Amino acid sequence: MKTNRFFGRDVVSINDFSRDELEFLFEKTNKMKELKPKEKDELGKARIMGYLFYEPSTRTRMSFEAAMASIGGSSIGISDLRSSSIEKGESLQDTVRVMDLYSDIIILRHQLDGSSKFAAEISDHPIINGGSGSEEHPTQAMLDLYTIIKEKKRIDGLKICILGDLKYGRTIYSLLYGLSNYDVEVILISPPTLKIRQESIYGLKNKMKIVELEEINETVFQNSDILYVTRIQKERFSDPQEYEKVKGVYTIDSTILKQFKPDISIMHPLPRIDEISQDVDNKSNAIYFKQASYGKDLRSALLALILNESPI
Ligand code: NCD
Numbered sequence: 354m355k356t357n358r359f360f361g362r363d364v365v366s367i368n369d370f371s372r373d374e375l376e377f378l379f380e381k382t383n384k385m386k387e388l389k390p391k392e393k394d395e396l397g398k399a400r401i402m403g404y405l406f407y408e409p410s411t412r413t414r415m416s417f418e419a420a421m422a423s424i425g426g427s428s429i430g431i432s433d434l435r436s437s438s439i440e441k442g443e444s445l446q447d448t449v450r451v452m453d454l455y456s457d458i459i460i461l462r463h464q465l466d467g468s469s470k471f472a473a474e475i476s477d478h479p480i481i482n483g484g485s486g487s488e489e490h491p492t493q494a495m496l497d498l499y500t501i502i503k504e505k506k507r508i509d510g511l512k513i514c515i516l517g518d519l520k521y522g523r524t525i526y527s528l529l530y531g532l533s534n535y536d537v538e539v540i541l542i543s544p545p546t547l548k549i550r551q552e553s554i555y556g557l558k559n560k561m562k563i564v565e566l567e568e569i570n571e572t573v574f575q576n577s578d579i580l581y582v583t584r585i586q587k588e589r590f591s592d593p594q595e596y597e598k599v600k601g602v603y604t605i606d607s608t609i610l611k612q613f614k615p616d617i618s619i620m621h622p623l624p625r626i627d628e629i630s631q632d633v634d635n636k637s638n639a640i641y642f643k644q645a646s647y648g649k650d651l652r653s654a655l656l657a658l659i660l661n662e663s664p665i
Contacts, residue, residue: 359658363473364481367491367527372534379499382647382654384665396657396664397426403456404430405448406483407439407463408588412623412645413483413493417460420653426660429455449475458659461485479659487521487589488553493622494527496651497581500644504618505578508535512576516569516603517583517628519543521590524622525583526553533560540573542566544599547585569603574613580605581620582628606630610638620644 358374370378385393402421406414410432418428431437431448439448445468452459453476461472462483469482469489484490501508513532519525519541532539538561541549545567557563566573574580582605590596604627605619621629621641633639657664 357658357662357664359655360662361479362659363469363479364491364655364659365469365473365485366482366489367494367531370491370495375495375498375531375534378495378651378654378658379502381658381665382499382651385650385654385657388665393423393653394425396661397421397424400426400457400660401455402426402428402430402458402460402656403452404428404432404460404483405452405462406430406432406460407434407445407468408484410462410483412648413462413490414460416645416648417481417483417652417656419649420656423649423653424657424660426457426656430460445472446475449480452476453478458656481655481659484523487523487526487586489527489530490523490622491527491531492652492655493524493648494531495655496648497524497528497620497622497644498531499651500620500640500647501579501618503643503647504640508532508537510536511578512538512540513579513581514540514542514573514577515581515583516542516605518547518585518599519549519583520547521586522583525549525581528581529554529557533557536561538562538564540564540566540577542569542573542603544602546595547599569609571612574609574617577614577617579618579620580613582625583622584624584626584628601627604628604630605633607632607636610636613638 421428449472458479460481460483461469464486466486466488469485473480482491587596617638618640619638
């Protein structure tokens with residue numbers, strides 16, 4: 354049996370994990386499904402997961418909570434800042450220190466890049482980055498890679514098109530870092546003002562083929578195996594007028610879908626605003642809700658691996 358290198362570890366960036374480690378996690382995610390409820394219960398028994406969400410969340414928080422409950426543990430946390438001492442001006446540092454006293458593991462979402470790294474330095478217990486500014490969202494990318502494997506049986510050799518707000522979308526950066534462990538071709542499509550931040554993908558171009566485009570392109574869709582769509586990150590714009598200019602610039606609907614490779618899989622980290630029309634939801638290509646469901650599976654394996662030396 355391979356050593357569990359996740360035990361006691363922080364998850365700050367997906368860059369900290371090798372392909373081998375990611376695949377170990379995917380294998381354990383599959384394995385979790387075979388466990389009996391009693392066996393699963395042992396993995397988180399009497400353990401507490403603390404969550405600290407400075408920004409809104411639906412899937413990340415709920416799937417982590419559901420994951421912790423599914424392994425027999427419990428959760429405490431802050432997601433409504435107004436009901437906590439953060440409202441009184443308590444610092445991130447002090448809040449993390451206190452949560453560290455009450456929890457065995459902490460999930461943090463915060464508007465600042467570097468927030469999880471900072472928290473990991475303060476906390477004795479492992480920190481999981483649940484989204485740090487527009488920098489990273491590593492567990493989203495882990496579940497995205499897992500979804501691709503589940504759907505396509507492989508990642509190597511795929512053409513993956515990523516469409517949307519590539520400047521501010523943190524899931525995109527973690528996804529690109531994760532994909533760089535594989536032999537893939539990536540096509541990035543965004544309006545000119547929302548192009549990928551070159552400084553954040555420095556070095557990736559040596560590891561994989563990256564093509565950047567400014568418009569939806571039929572040929573690209575005909576050749577892509579995956580279309581990963583993201584929403585425009587309204588809350589990250591300093592100038593609301595800039596948001597108004599790009600709002601609604603792209604929508605994937607069932608008419609455009611006809612131009613795609615028939616077995617293209619459409620992914621989205623969600624929430625979806627207007628970038629994928631609801632008439633796509635019932636097509637077999639639409640896998641974004643399945644993707645969200647894998648979030649709970651993968652996070653329960655991740656929690657089990659971090660909390661136990663030899664879990665499954
Ligand atoms: C994403 C996030 O918070 O970055 N949401 C999520 O966790 N699935 C994506 C987004 O908000 O657009």
